[in-house]
Amino acid sequence: MHINKIKVKNFKKIEDGAFDFNKDVNILVGDNDSGKSTILEALEIALNCCYRGKSLAGVLSSEIFNSNALIKYLKSNKEIDDLPEILIEAYIDGIPEYKGSNNSEDEDCQGVFVKVILDEELIPAYEDFIKDNKEISSIPIEFYKIDWYDFAWNRVKGLNRKFRALVVDPIRMHPTYGKNQYISNILNASLEKDKQAVLGIQYRQLKESFNKNEKVISINEMLDKDKDISLKKLEIVADISGVSSIESNFQLAVDQVIFPFIGKGEQHKIQIKLAIQNKSKNVDVILVEEPENHLSHMNLTSLINYIESKRGDKQLFLTTHSSYVMNKLSINKLCLLADKYKKLDKIDPAVVKNLKRLPGYDTLRSVLSSKVILVEGPSDELVLKRYYIDNYKSLPEENGIDIIVVRGIGFKNYLEIVKHLGIKTKVVKDNDGSYVKNIKTYEDLYKDYPSIKVLSHADDELYSLEPVLIDANSKDINSIDCYAKIILSTATYNNYKKNKLLPQKKEFLRKWYLDKDGAGKKKVDSAIRIFDSESSIHYPDFIKKVFDFE
Known part of the structure; x- marks a missing residue:
């Protein structure tokens, strides 16, 4: 037996929604307060007629109704037809006895539903209640009943149900x-x-x-030796009833x-x-x-x-x-609760396999963000954050923009995720000496996904972030000296100052970045200095487009 989908109406965060599921594993993800737990609670109600482990009838309250349904009722004339109802339907496979058309889709299929509705026998009492109570601040659940039926119109009971x-x-x-x-x-x-x-x-x-x-x-x-309490024998015993x-x-x-x-x-x-x-x-x-x-x-x-x-x-x-949980249990089992309910069941199986082998990468960040910037390394991340601070006076995360370093699994694995979810994504990538081969190819690969934009410098000579920044800060000697003073240590800057001409200064910085003796560390260290500096640097035009998500 498995659940194909559930339909939920007027229950907690869900005013009206349908959610289809995988037959084996379903990984529910979403931002805080997105409704993940609400889905689990709706499933528990449909399958067990329980809410948080207790009988739904025993804990029924107006708080489990959707807030919009409550507001609509309170603004209404509060007639019988104005009372909101909760409906949770579970469409299932594997229990032929539950097959019928008693569902909101009038479909001949297997399933069960729980409905929280006005008890017909209490209609006169409710009408009297409304006459005498003009100021009502909640849904009068005292007049409600709970129906638990299968789609064949048979009442479901705890002892005779075919599932658990x-x-x-x-x-x-x-x-x-x-x-x-x-x-x-x-x-x-x-x-x-x-x-x-x-x-x-x-x-x-x-x-x-x-x-x-x-x-x-x-x-x-000795308990009642004098028979003051009862003429019969009074004892303390263990209950074996x-x-x-x-x-x-x-x-x-x-x-x-x-x-x-x-x-x-x-x-x-x-x-x-x-x-x-x-x-x-x-x-x-x-x-x-x-x-x-x-x-x-x-x-x-x-x-x-x-x-x-x-x-x-x-x-x-x-x-x-947890990204680890999602990757390890298969990212193609993901069920995302965001502005719309989305699944990743169409993702490339090769990506699923890669992430199961390398589950430690933080792919969940790309899933939960509305705006994503993918970069090659930490130096790119730091420079972009400093650009954003200089221009918007805050970190990009504070405005819903997540800069993600792709590290070992590369751009394509992340892009395979975001393209299926329609997440607005900018890819900031080095051209590695050939804009046509390494950037234009990427643009063509994702041309059918307008939410994805690839950005890089078009000059093949400016093959990575560091040459790009040197070029952007080389308008004149004063500009490049200011840039060098930010990125270099005092000792290295003193050596740099021995170069008097602009081309010599640019070449010094290029060689310093390329020096095999700690080249990677130099890139990160210089990016940290840029991020922490009291002075700002100049940025290339393509970086100015990175944060344009309109």
Whole structure:
């Protein structure tokens, strides 16, 4: 069984949205407050009729309604038809019994839905309520009911449903969110049914032995010795009635330390691994909030490798802010929540393979940015940032522009990502001695993607950033001396000053940059000096176009 898509209406951040999914892994990414957790919560409601681990009926409140739906209702005449409804539909495959056309698309397919609507039996009561209450500040959920049906118009019940979703979220260890039930769910997923039965029997026998303990019997004999409270025998006993689930009384322990008191990272790792292992075979869908939380890089590496190797046929949904998680679990499984819902399932398989092999690169920055500048190295990044400070009095990040150093994986891997997402991207690239071969070729390669622009100096002699900057600051001797004083150490600047003519000064700087003795370090050091300097330098015309995203 797997979920093809969900449709959500009037639930939290989502006023009206449809989200299609991959059959195996779905990596939900987005900026803070973009709705990643809302998607997981909507899935939990559709599949378990629960919200944050508790029965939806028990925690229903006006706060889970979309804010626009609330505002619209409060501005209305508050008639019956003005009351907002929450609808969450899960379109699924693998459960023929759930096939029907009872869905918003009138499509004959498999699925379930949860609807939060006005209870018809309470319509007269609501009408009376409206007459007597002119000032209403929230949705009157007391008049609502919850419907949970499959698409064949059969009511879905917890015991007879054909699927199960398990949520792994460390925040639910907190008592406020039903810690005992949460641990019970994890244990149920990680143990075969016969093992659960053995534990239950042993635990019940243990409680029975408590009742037979001599010291307990002695205390009970003194409890109401004079029969002042009751004429019948009053005792303190262990509850063996089975009214509450046996599992809810169990607790995990790690090296004899009970689960809530071990480290957060270890908690998170164990919960996810138990859910993925699923020895009871009763979980179809696993929902995970940010698996990277509280984990060191090495522990995260181990966990992601475990997920990859043990997931089997279970459908996995997870939210993340980690490029490593996204790259390692396959970037083509990405589901981006931004201005529009986008997937990366059409990305080049070669790029997917590269990033799985080299998952440490920060590709998520390019995914989450609305404006991206790709550069070859840190010196390019520093010079561009200083240009922006000189002209806009702030860092580009403060205005939503992310400058990313492509490093080892190169431009093409990043461009394969951004081209499918339509992200406005500038590529600042050296022409490496041939503008036609190294820049024009790139422009032709991405000519069908208007969001991507490639920028470089057109002069083949100015093959990289350093010669370009020397040329831009060589209008006269005073200009190049000011530039040299910024980028050079005092000792090197004194040697530079021995050159009296402009061509000699330019040649000195070129040779200094090209000197094999620490050439790379010189480039970065000079860029740092440019960034930190109290004086500004001159910039080539093509750099002035880099920040034009209109």
